[in-house]
Amino acid sequence: MPQTIHFQYTVPGDDFTRAGEASSSVKKALKKIGINPEVIRKVAIAMYEGEINMVIHAGGGSIDVDITPDEVRMVLVDHGPGIANIDLAMQEGWSTAPDDVRSLGFGAGMGLPNMKKCSDDMTVESVVGQGTTVRMTVLCH
Amino acid sequence: MKITPAVLARELGFSVLAGGQSLERAVDCAYSCDLLSFVMGRAPAGCAWVTVMGNVNAVAVAVLADCACVILADGVALDPAAKEKAEAQDVAVLSSGEPVFETALAVHELLSARQ
Numbered sequence: 001m002p003q004t005i006h007f008q009y010t011v012p013g014d015d016f017t018r019a020g021e022a023s024s025s026v027k028k029a030l031k032k033i034g035i036n037p038e039v040i041r042k043v044a045i046a047m048y049e050g051e052i053n054m055v056i057h058a059g060g061g062s063i064d065v066d067i068t069p070d071e072v073r074m075v076l077v078d079h080g081p082g083i084a085n086i087d088l089a090m091q092e093g094w095s096t097a098p099d100d101v102r103s104l105g106f107g108a109g110m111g112l113p114n115m116k117k118c119s120d121d122m123t124v125e126s127v128v129g130q131g132t133t134v135r136m137t138v139l140c141h
Numbered sequence: 142m143k144i145t146p147a148v149l150a151r152e153l154g155f156s157v158l159a160g161g162q163s164l165e166r167a168v169d170c171a172y173s174c175d176l177l178s179f180v181m182g183r184a185p186a187g188c189a190w191v192t193v194m195g196n197v198n199a200v201a202v203a204v205l206a207d208c209a210c211v212i213l214a215d216g217v218a219l220d221p222a223a224k225e226k227a228e229a230q231d232v233a234v235l236s237s238g239e240p241v242f243e244t245a246l247a248v249h250e251l252l253s254a255r256q
Contacts, residue, residue, distance in 0.1 A: 017222055020201035024230070027205065037186070037207070044205040045181050052178075052198075105194045110178030117182060 005029065005067040011051050013060030016104060022063050023047035030067065035140055043072050043138050046118040049111045050076040050134060056101050057081065058132065071120075074136045082128040090116065090124075142255050144168045146210035146233035149189060153237070153247050155212060158219045160233030168209040171248040173241050177202045184208055191237075191245040197223045204230050212248070214241040 007029070009022035027044040047063065054061040058080025066073045083089045090112050097107025116122050119136040126132040142148075147164040150157050157164065169187035174180050175194050184190055186207040192199060195217045203211045210233035213219060219227065219234055227234045237244040 017197050019198070020205065023205055024201070041186060041205075041207050044207075048201065048205045049178065049181060104196060104198055105175055105177035106198070108176040108178045110176070110182055114178060114182040 003068060005033075007063075007065040007067075009063045009065075011054045011060045011063060013055060013058070016052075016055055019051045019055045020048050022051055026065055026067075026072075030072070033067070035067075035072075039072070039138060039140050042118040043074070046115045046136050046138065047074055047076075049115045049118075050074070050136075052106055053111050054078050054080070056097050056106060061131075068140075070140055072138045072140065074134075074138075076134040076136075077131065078133075079131040082130055083124070083126040083132055084128055086124050086126060144252055144255055146189070146235055149210070149212070149248060149251065150235055152251055155235040155237050158213070158234040158236050159224055159227035160210070160235075161228075161231050163210065163231045163233040166209050166233065168248070168252065170252065171245045172208075173245040180208075181206050189245075189248050191241050191248070193217045193241065195219045195223055197226050199223065200226045200230065200232050200234070203232050209233070210235060212237055212244055214239060214244040 023044050030040045058078035061078030064075045092113045093109040095107050095109035101107045120139045121137040123135045145165050168189045172184045172188035173191040184206045187209045190208040191212045200223050212235045216238045
């Protein structure tokens with residue numbers, strides 16, 4: 001396989017039915033090139049949580065994925081309201097999701113914690129009023 | 142003997158709402174929760190996931206968390222968009238008329254008896 005495979009996705013805002021398309025597509029690609037199933041699961045979960053966050057909070061965004069023989073790197077960028085207190089947002093159970101989102105089964109305050117749990121490295125940069133960038137790396141070995 | 146969603150349906154009287162080849166996948170354990178992010182973070186791969194969430198996001202979660210099947214408890218319906226997605230992604234979805242706990246317990250007991 002080539003050294004790096006790159007994917008780019010646009011996540012539409014306010015469309016829960018399409019959330020998960022990007023992560024499903026990456027999952028399929030990783031399966032095709034024979035990546036370890038546990039690594040695939042971690043990437044799929046981390047990315048889907050990111051997609052859902054973009055739909056709930058940010059009106060959509062973009063995701064860039066680089067797959068190398070050693071790692072999967074994901075960069076999720078949105079131009080939503082930003083996160084005022086990242087430490088608080090990283091705590092399990094902390095959520096600012098509205099009730100209609102909770103009725104779908106989301107908004108449990110597990111998104112960012114799940115993303116961190118599934119990543120070998122994760123950084124969150126956010127500016128209130130401008131948006132959020134999340135970078136995640138999952139090692140393949 | 143391998144327990145599959147098809148075996149669960151036959152032995153426990155669940156109806157099959159969706160699924161093709163996925164009906165023959167091995168089920169390793171039972172898991173139950175309705176909060177999708179909890180399921181994403183905690184459902185074991187290969188589980189039979191018992192829930193009352195019959196929406197399209199539940200199907201996406203089942204795919205991404207690598208669940209062996211979804212079992213909708215209490216006779217909850219699989220909504221049309223979710224059914225379409227389950228068929229497209231080949232996710233086995235079963236329906237049980239029993240509540241969540243009784244459904245998960247029945248799956249667990251069948252798995253324990255066959256091991």
